[in-house]
Amino acid sequence: MSDPGAKVLLVEDDRFLRKAADATLRQAGFRVVLAVDGEEALRQARAEHPDLILLDVIMPKLQGFEVLRELKADATTKDIPVIVLSNLGQESDTTRAMEAGAVEYVVKASLSLQELVKKVQDTLSKARG
Amino acid sequence: MQAVKACRAENDTEKNSADGTLKMVSKETPVLVVDDEPEVASLLQEFLEERGCRVTTAGTGDQGRQALHRTPFDIVIMDLRLPDLDGITLMREALKIDLDPHPDVVLITGNATLDSAIAALDAGAAGYLCKPLDLDELVRLVDRLRERRMLRQENARLQAEQARRIWEMETLVTIGHILNSTVAAAPLLRDLARETARALRAELCVIHLAHEDDLAPAAAEYADGRSGADLWQRVKSQPPVEEVPVYAVAIGGQRAVVVGDCVDNTQVPSPWRAALDTRALLVVPLIRRREVMGVLALHDTRQPRHWDEHELKLATAIASEVALAIDNARVYDDVFTQQACLAQIFDSTSDAIVLVNEFGQIASANRRAGELLAFDPATIAGFGLLDVLGGHYPPGPAYERAAAPFQALLREPANGGHGDLELPRTRAIVQWTAQPTRNATGTVVGLTLTLHDVTREREISRMKSDFVSFVSHQLRTPLAGIKWLLELAARCALPEDAREYIEDSRSSAERLSRLVNELLDISRLESGTLVLKPEPTSLHEVTRSVLDDLRALVQDKGHHVHLRGVETLPSVVVDPQLLRQVLLNLISNAIKYTPPAGEVTIRGHRAGGMMSWAIQDNGIGIPKSSQARLFEKFYRAENAMTIETEGTGLGLYLVRLIVEQWGGTITCDSDVGRGSIFTVTFPTSETRA
Numbered sequence: 001m002s003d004p005g006a007k008v009l010l011v012e013d014d015r016f017l018r019k020a021a022d023a024t025l026r027q028a029g030f031r032v033v034l035a036v037d038g039e040e041a042l043r044q045a046r047a048e049h050p051d052l053i054l055l056d057v058i059m060p061k062l063q064g065f066e067v068l069r070e071l072k073a074d075a076t077t078k079d080i081p082v083i084v085l086s087n088l089g090q091e092s093d094t095t096r097a098m099e100a101g102a103v104e105y106v107v108k109a110s111l112s113l114q115e116l117v118k119k120v121q122d123t124l125s126k127a128r129g
Numbered sequence: 130m131q132a133v134k135a136c137r138a139e140n141d142t143e144k145n146s147a148d149g150t151l152k153m154v155s156k157e158t159p160v161l162v163v164d165d166e167p168e169v170a171s172l173l174q175e176f177l178e179e180r181g182c183r184v185t186t187a188g189t190g191d192q193g194r195q196a197l198h199r200t201p202f203d204i205v206i207m208d209l210r211l212p213d214l215d216g217i218t219l220m221r222e223a224l225k226i227d228l229d230p231h232p233d234v235v236l237i238t239g240n241a242t243l244d245s246a247i248a249a250l251d252a253g254a255a256g257y258l259c260k261p262l263d264l265d266e267l268v269r270l271v272d273r274l275r276e277r278r279m280l281r282q283e284n285a286r287l288q289a290e291q292a293r294r295i296w297e298m299e300t301l302v303t304i305g306h307i308l309n310s311t312v313a314a315a316p317l318l319r320d321l322a323r324e325t326a327r328a329l330r331a332e333l334c335v336i337h338l339a340h341e342d343d344l345a346p347a348a349a350e351y352a353d354g355r356s357g358a359d360l361w362q363r364v365k366s367q368p369p370v371e372e373v374p375v376y377a378v379a380i381g382g383q384r385a386v387v388v389g390d391c392v393d394n395t396q397v398p399s400p401w402r403a404a405l406d407t408r409a410l411l412v413v414p415l416i417r418r419r420e421v422m423g424v425l426a427l428h429d430t431r432q433p434r435h436w437d438e439h440e441l442k443l444a445t446a447i448a449s450e451v452a453l454a455i456d457n458a459r460v461y462d463d464v465f466t467q468q469a470c471l472a473q474i475f476d477s478t479s480d481a482i483v484l485v486n487e488f489g490q491i492a493s494a495n496r497r498a499g500e501l502l503a504f505d506p507a508t509i510a511g512f513g514l515l516d517v518l519g520g521h522y523p524p525g526p527a528y529e530r531a532a533a534p535f536q537a538l539l540r541e542p543a544n545g546g547h548g549d550l551e552l553p554r555t556r557a558i559v560q561w562t563a564q565p566t567r568n569a570t571g572t573v574v575g576l577t578l579t580l581h582d583v584t585r586e587r588e589i590s591r592m593k594s595d596f597v598s599f600v601s602h603q604l605r606t607p608l609a610g611i612k613w614l615l616e617l618a619a620r621c622a623l624p625e626d627a628r629e630y631i632e633d634s635r636s637s638a639e640r641l642s643r644l645v646n647e648l649l650d651i652s653r654l655e656s657g658t659l660v661l662k663p664e665p666t667s668l669h670e671v672t673r674s675v676l677d678d679l680r681a682l683v684q685d686k687g688h689h690v691h692l693r694g695v696e697t698l699p700s701v702v703v704d705p706q707l708l709r710q711v712l713l714n715l716i717s718n719a720i721k722y723t724p725p726a727g728e729v730t731i732r733g734h735r736a737g738g739m740m741s742w743a744i745q746d747n748g749i750g751i752p753k754s755s756q757a758r759l760f761e762k763f764y765r766a767e768n769a770m771t772i773e774t775e776g777t778g779l780g781l782y783l784v785r786l787i788v789e790q791w792g793g794t795i796t797c798d799s800d801v802g803r804g805s806i807f808t809v810t811f812p813t814s815e816t817r818a
Contacts, residue, residue: 109609
């Protein structure tokens with residue numbers, strides 16, 4: 001619980017993944033805001049000003065890469081660190097995410113929840129400097 | 130042919146005189162002595178006959194004149210003062226007689242005055258003697274004249290010989306011109322037949338060529354240029370020449386055979402002779418590399434003929450030229466056939482081939498090149514390669530990018546090159562390879578460009594890549610859900626048995642996750658879509674981390690794991706994830722396929738730019754029969770099932786793909802019951818990091 005109270009926007013269309021990640025992050029002391037598609041993600045990001053965004057790639061309505069591009073183009077959201085959560089894992093996708101401004105790209109199936117929490121904590125402490 | 134005719138005419142006269150010369154040398158010198166004093170005449174006769182002369186005497190000018198007209202003399206010795214005739218007059222008559230060379234005239238003068246001597250010499254005398262005769266002087270004079278005549282005659286003979294040789298050479302040159310002017314066999318042979326008949330003054334010439342076991346007529350021509358059509362028909366109607374004895378002798382003996390008169394000659398049977406009405410015949414075999422390629426025959430119909438030695442030699446020389454020409458024509462024919470064959474191969478190959486000269490112009494291109502590059506291969510020659518490429522792109526960066534490697538190649542063609550190229554106009558993607566074209570001396574004279582169409586392969590590869598991305602998302606998303614929810618469940622307060630079930634479920638989910646990852650890695654390695662991420666990596670740390678992951682497994686089995694040399698390995702530039710995959714697979718195999726309390730030794734070694742990694746166990750080993758197929762996809766060793774049923778047969782295949790991707794090798798050395806050593810070797814560069 002190195003950063004209690006930090007607000008994390010979790011963007012995930014799969015309800016089981018969303019449920020598991022949400023529960024784990026709350027247990028770890030984070031405040032969690034949820035979004036189930038790209039459009040909701042942008043809305044929530046602008047309304048809630050989260051400290052960090054966990055962003056899925058393949059989603060209805062607006063794909064993750066599009067969301068990322070818009071977040072980085074918007075002055076109010078461009079400084080929020082974004083961790084891309086994907087199951088694609090292809091080199092081209094990783095490169096695309098990093099070029100678009102993501103701080104991290106992770107493959108969900110290869111990551112435990114414990115590791116996910118650690119990545120969030122590390123990213124937040126890095127962002128604080 | 131004018132030169133030859135002129136030369137021949139000259140040759141005829143020269144030859145006659147040459148023949149005369151030959152007689153002279155072998156016989157006594159004919160001498161005529163004309164003197165009205167019988168004592169002087171008989172003295173000279175006796176004296177000269179003792180010295181190898183045949184002497185005729187005449188007592189008067191008139192007798193002398195008659196003798197001169199009767200037989201030729203080499204030397205005439207005459208008195209200047211004859212009773213009936215002036216000596217000078219007789220001498221002039223002697224010199225007018227149509228003889229070549231003229232006789233040498235020696236005048237005898239009684240009252241020796243300088244004037245009369247000069248007058249005699251002016252009139253053409255070869256010398257003069259004074260009375261009283263000095264016999265020694267006479268001998269000297271006659272000897273000198275005989276010697277001079279002999280020299281003159283020898284000279285004439287040599288000139289004749291030279292003229293004959295020039296004629297022969299000119300004949301051969303004429304024939305050589307014909308040989309060089311065309312290589313198409315039929316017209317060539319007709320010209321040769323006609324010129325050979327002319328050169329050897331025969332009426333007609335017939336050439337037969339060997340064809341398998343037979344001699345078939347190939348050409349028949351008259352020397353005078355008459356149409357040979359009728360002659361040709363008659364030659365074709367003749368019985369086979371192999372059955373004519375004179376031909377058989379010429380072929381069997383590989384030499385020219387002459388029949389001066391064919392009438393009643395068993396060498397030339399009548400039925401055969403009748404077709405051309407042959408009277409005199411010269412048959413010369415055409416020999417090349419000791420093989421009879423055919424026969425050349427010269428026919429005369431009018432009268433018997435004597436062939437002299439020179440004519441036979443010339444005929445043989447011509448025959449050898451003709452044989453050479455036929456051989457060349459055949460070689461040409463073979464080359465032509467080969468070229469046609471190569472052209473067909475060139476056009477039917479599925480790869481495009483473009484030959485570019487040193488100026489960057491297309492010299493030749495095959496059918497496929499036309500299809501891929503969108504041009505007509507028949508009219509492309511001479512166009513610039515870059516211009517043809519330019520037809521596929523609008524001017525600008527796309528063209529610059531496509532053309533750049535070819536511009537570099539045209540500047541520096543010696544090393545060749547290869548690459549990929551997209552051709553928008555034909556929507557093709559090609560892999561191109563350029564090789565320098567060298568001439569016979571090894572100088573680079575252009576480029577040979579081969580284009581291999583990979584459009585379909587690239588499409589399949591892209592589809593495969595799309596499939597991989599589909600599978601990874603669709604399989605991994607529920608898998609991640611299972612893993613995460615089980616992880617959450619494991620943290621709940623649960624009865625012991627439920628906790629155990631959940632842990633087992635997590636193990637299964639992990640295994641499924643690894644399997645999906647392996648499948649994806651293999652798919653990417655196979656399709657070439659896996660991008661390597663080499664970075665400075667500590668080999669020791671990777672090994673340690675792999676062993677940490679496997680610690681539970683090692684403890685379960687009670688193995689001892691030894692590291693040898695791994696601690697001292699430097700950092701190298703390598704993709705750490707793939708290296709991890711390699712080590713994880715090999716070490717976990719060693720652990721799994723070794724009975725409890727076994728020994729696993731990991732050795733690292735670096736030599737030159739090569740890294741070598743050996744993982745040794747004292748486990749069940751691998752049967753020799755399985756070793757060859759060990760690195761195949763889905764293959765599992767025969768004895769592997771007895772120990773571990775979970776294996777997929779993908780692990781070692783994946784390791785092989787990764788190591789080969791690095792340009793390295795993997796080998797296995799194993800004995801059943803004694804254990805295995807897997808050795809991975811790959812090139813790498815060291816880093817200070």
